[in-house]
Amino acid sequence: MPDPAPRSPKAEQTRTAIAEAAMRLFRSEGYDRTTMRAIAREAGVSVGNAYYYFGSKEHLIQAFYDAIQADHAAAAEAALADERAFADRLRAVLLAWLEVARPHHAFAGQFFRNAADPSSPLSPFSAESAPAREASTAIFEQVVAGSDLKVAAGLRRELPGLLWLLQMGLVLFWVYDASPDQQRSRLLVERAVPVVDRLARLSRLPVVRGVVDDVVGLVGALRET
Amino acid sequence: MPDPAPRSPKAEQTRTAIAEAAMRLFRSEGYDRTTMRAIAREAGVSVGNAYYYFGSKEHLIQAFYDAIQADHAAAAEAALADERAFADRLRAVLLAWLEVARPHHAFAGQFFRNAADPSSPLSPFSAESAPAREASTAIFEQVVAGSDLKVAAGLRRELPGLLWLLQMGLVLFWVYDASPDQQRSRLLVERAVPVVDRLARLSRLPVVRGVVDDVVGLVGALRET
DNA sequence: GTCTATAGTGCGATAGAC
DNA sequence: GTCTATCGCACTATAGAC
Numbered sequence A, B: 001m002p003d004p005a006p007r008s009p010k011a012e013q014t015r016t017a018i019a020e021a022a023m024r025l026f027r028s029e030g031y032d033r034t035t036m037r038a039i040a041r042e043a044g045v046s047v048g049n050a051y052y053y054f055g056s057k058e059h060l061i062q063a064f065y066d067a068i069q070a071d072h073a074a075a076a077e078a079a080l081a082d083e084r085a086f087a088d089r090l091r092a093v094l095l096a097w098l099e100v101a102r103p104h105h106a107f108a109g110q111f112f113r114n115a116a117d118p119s120s121p122l123s124p125f126s127a128e129s130a131p132a133r134e135a136s137t138a139i140f141e142q143v144v145a146g147s148d149l150k151v152a153a154g155l156r157r158e159l160p161g162l163l164w165l166l167q168m169g170l171v172l173f174w175v176y177d178a179s180p181d182q183q184r185s186r187l188l189v190e191r192a193v194p195v196v197d198r199l200a201r202l203s204r205l206p207v208v209r210g211v212v213d214d215v216v217g218l219v220g221a222l223r224e225t
Numbered sequence C: 001g002t003c004t005a006t007a008g009t010g011c012g013a014t015a016g017a018c
Numbered sequence D: 001g002t003c004t005a006t007c008g009c010a011c012t013a014t015a016g017a018c
Helices: A008-031 A035-042 A047-051 A059-080 A086-115 A132-147 A151-174 A180-202 A206-224 B009-030 B036-042 B047-053 B059-080 B088-117 B130-145 B153-176 B182-201 B206-224
Strands: none
Touching: A008 A035, A008 A047, A008 A059, A008 A086, A035 A047, A059 A086, A059 A132, A086 A132, A086 A151, A086 A180, A086 B088, A132 A151, A132 B036, A151 A180, A151 A206, A180 B206, A206 B182, A206 B206, B009 B036, B009 B047, B009 B059, B009 B088, B036 B047, B059 B088, B088 B130, B088 B153, B088 B182, B130 B153, B153 B182, B153 B206
16 A cells, blocks of 8 residues: 655545545445536535546545455454464455455445456556555465465465465455345355365375476466566 | 347348447447447447447447357367367367457457446346357367266266356456467466366365365355355 | 636437437 | 437536635
8 A cells, every 4th residue: 555645634635535425425326326526516525626636436446445455454364363274264364355345245346347447457457456466465375374274385385376366256256146145155155165275285195286286387387477 | 049039121130230330340449439429320320229229338249249159169169179188178179269359359358347247238147148158168068078088977067167167267367468469368278278187187086076076066055046 | 736616528328209 | 210319427628716
């Protein structure tokens, strides 16, 4: 979260007023049905001023994004304090995300549409998202580091990144999850975590080593290219 | 590809004129920069008429989508005729998709953004996409059926669906692939296919059976819910 | 640098006449 | 089925106030 531009307190106040107004309206009306005019009105500023602080309606999503990220980091840390076993730690972190994100599920799809655009700064793979991506990966580094898990060295290095990818998969599933209260997403976590746990532990088995090396090599090759 | 509505020849003609005009303009100008007004003009109809046939600009993408699907099915069939080994068959089918999709990479991202919306009929998981999804899964059924691969029975049943999911992952990667001529996507195929091959063959090993059963159970549980 | 007010552009989508 | 006219929106432009 770089904040190199020292903004005046007044500017900061206006900025957050706009962001918070947007959040309120997004939550109550949904993204698409919230107009920039309404956001400006709700924040008590002019439309031009809203555009002065946020380059586009999309940019207002970033604030939301960051809030969820921060909430998840806090929730994950709290949850990790109680768990030692790798599977329990992973489950706790993933379920914490579902919990944090739950209130936003209704309009997450509308956000997601923007995030999916490869040219959008909101894309989880974009350069602008690098800080959020690293913060998230750091959580998974904690999941592994504080656990009893022993895996092959090559895999150990890639594991946090792979778990971040797993979480992206969960997010994708969750966005499409129309079940009441997103039960299916929780079911996915409950059943996928043991699989990951077993796979990770199997990684040291001689027969399995070949595949693991392939996967690690694959990830490495893609990183270099 | 159901076409149960018997449309009048004239209507059919207008409809395809609009769809083809859209394709031409999408290809030359990109999706976002092509306006409905321009499409209507190019097709020689009014804007209102274009909307009479296609509920939204998004709906015009479907034609594109279907064309790629059909091309891939044909290319895959041709490629499969030459290959026996599972890994070779899988590689051939995935590379065929990259080849078919290659000319469209530049604006695929703009399409993708719409496809990512869970409420969009273009979403690969939507009910409207079911025919395309099944057609695509059928290709992977062929990949497995015509090969030398032997896997556990439970996995065998789920394999085509899982391979379809793998291809969705490839599509995702490809959309974000900014390397020249999408080299990285081809690299991904070349290196991921052996992993899948080895994993599938390992599935019959006693130690690995537990994980495989977990995965199969997971997929089954999600399907039921 | 921060902000207002207003007018305007171009777009996706729609209404309603024919 | 097809049209013209129009709506509401994101976003821009401008001119100026503090």
